Amino acid sequence: MTKVLVVDDEANVQRLLQYTLKQAGYMVLVAADGQEALRLWTAESPGLILLDVGLPKLDGYAVAERIRADEAGKGHVPIIMLTGEKEVEQKVRGLRAGADDYLVKPFHQAELLARMRGLLSRFGDDQGGKKAKPPMGRMIAFYGAKGGVGATTLAINAAIALHRELDRKVVLVDSVLQFGDHRVFLDLGNDRKSVSDIMAAPTIDDDLLKSILVRHDSGVDLLLAPTSPEEADLVLEDRLSAVLSRLRTLYDYVIVDVDKRLNDLSLSILDHADEVHIVMTADLSCLKNVRLALEALRRIGFDAKRLKLVLNRSNAFTGISVQAAESALKRTFETKITNEYRVAISAQNTGAPFTHAKPDAPLSREIVELAKAIDAAAVAEAEPAQLPARAGATG
Ligand SMILES: Nc1ncnc2c1ncn2[C@@H]1O[C@H](COP(=O)(O)OP(=O)(O)O)[C@@H](O)[C@H]1O
Numbered sequence: 001m002t003k004v005l006v007v008d009d010e011a012n013v014q015r016l017l018q019y020t021l022k023q024a025g026y027m028v029l030v031a032a033d034g035q036e037a038l039r040l041w042t043a044e045s046p047g048l049i050l051l052d053v054g055l056p057k058l059d060g061y062a063v064a065e066r067i068r069a070d071e072a073g074k075g076h077v078p079i080i081m082l083t084g085e086k087e088v089e090q091k092v093r094g095l096r097a098g099a100d101d102y103l104v105k106p107f108h109q110a111e112l113l114a115r116m117r118g119l120l121s122r123f124g125d126d127q128g129g130k131k132a133k134p135p136m137g138r139m140i141a142f143y144g145a146k147g148g149v150g151a152t153t154l155a156i157n158a159a160i161a162l163h164r165e166l167d168r169k170v171v172l173v174d175s176v177l178q179f180g181d182h183r184v185f186l187d188l189g190n191d192r193k194s195v196s197d198i199m200a201a202p203t204i205d206d207d208l209l210k211s212i213l214v215r216h217d218s219g220v221d222l223l224l225a226p227t228s229p230e231e232a233d234l235v236l237e238d239r240l241s242a243v244l245s246r247l248r249t250l251y252d253y254v255i256v257d258v259d260k261r262l263n264d265l266s267l268s269i270l271d272h273a274d275e276v277h278i279v280m281t282a283d284l285s286c287l288k289n290v291r292l293a294l295e296a297l298r299r300i301g302f303d304a305k306r307l308k309l310v311l312n313r314s315n316a317f318t319g320i321s322v323q324a325a326e327s328a329l330k331r332t333f334e335t336k337i338t339n340e341y342r343v344a345i346s347a348q349n350t351g352a353p354f355t356h357a358k359p360d361a362p363l364s365r366e367i368v369e370l371a372k373a374i375d376a377a378a379v380a381e382a383e384p385a386q387l388p389a390r391a392g393a394t395g
């Protein structure tokens with residue numbers, strides 16, 4: 001039986017809703033103010049909330065905002081705002097605060113029940129309905145040891161491979177705010193929305209995110225960087241971090257192309273990522289930068305197990321062999337990607353990533369292997385308890 005939390009300070013509204021909902025087979029909890037609503041939400045985990053706007057102590061908008069902020073990563077409780085005012089601004093404010101729907105009082109009980117059923121089936125908490133698998137929510141960062149090593153190329157193609165070959169739900173984020181390249185690599189114009197369009201909104205909710213993400217032909221969703229450096233300056237770091245955590249509740253993978261500059265934003269992304277792939281080529285400045293980056297990550301207490309070294313263009317002649325690079329860094333490369341300049345550059349020039357346009361090219365196949373390794377690690381980490389127990393010696 002689905003638990004419904006009714007939040008309203010008027011006794012007659014409480015009584016009416018209680019009656020209607022019980023008749024329809026719901027279990028009902030009642031709160032008369034915003035604080036009590038938050039307490040019951042935490043203690044009882046209701047399957048849906050009917051939330052009046054004008055409440056004592058904490059109003060309905062504040063309650064919705066708090067719930068949305070606190071539930072990040074845990075799921076999504078559908079909220080229907082009950083508003084007395086008919087003004088459009090009120091509705092918009094309610095939706096921005098995190099409500100999924102609204103009803104203007106007085107409403108017909110059939111309409112209320114229909115809206116509730118719609119939301120419950122959409123969010124998978126319907127009576128006896130099958131629950132959708134929760135998103136894996138893995139964040140994978142690609143960080144280039146210096147410009148031009150292929151971090152963007154690998155981030156984009158790994159994102160496509162994870163979706164295409166492993167059927168994962170993937171969002172690709174260009175966090176290179178000032179000089180993001182994804183519009184070029186993916187042939188998208190400056191008219192497409194970017195992360196800066198989120199900054200003006202008072203709160204981040206799923207509808208807002210959906211209106212800003214861009215769906216690529218490959219099926220991967222994109223959060224693009226702003227179109228100019230000036231616009232990039234408007235993007236607040238903590239806002240972008242909040243967007244990333246929200247995206248993790250919606251996708252199996254959040255793939256982030258990280259800015260080379262180790263500022264607060266990129267450090268926070270690296271710090272929160274489940275895996276960081278440091279992309280480099282075998283040359284002296286990369287060796288120096290990788291050492292510095294490893295040192296910076298050690299300082300913030302980054303778990304070395306989450307770090308993967310990727311040698312891109314591994315067979316290109318640079319005068320430094322793979323072995324020499326590995327011994328200089330005192331580590332081995334988890335991934336080596338071959339040099340295929342024609343495939344890489346023509347993909348870039350046509351705006352069609354090679355894993356999408358040429359899935360059989362050797363370079364694409366190597367990226368698919370990388371995607372499989374990423375996914376295998378995710379699955380192993382998510383389900384250690386579900387691995388079959390090792391069989392004992394047979395006799
Ligand atoms: N494995 C590869 N083989 C050949 N060229 C590559 C490879 N990976 C990337 N490139 C090329 O290197 C250049 C820089 O790549 P890019 O992804 O923009 O690097 P970064 O994001 O690290 O600055 C691009 O022209 C790209 O086509």
Ligand SMILES: [Mg+2]
Nearest residue numbers: 151152176181
């Ligand atoms: Mg780049």
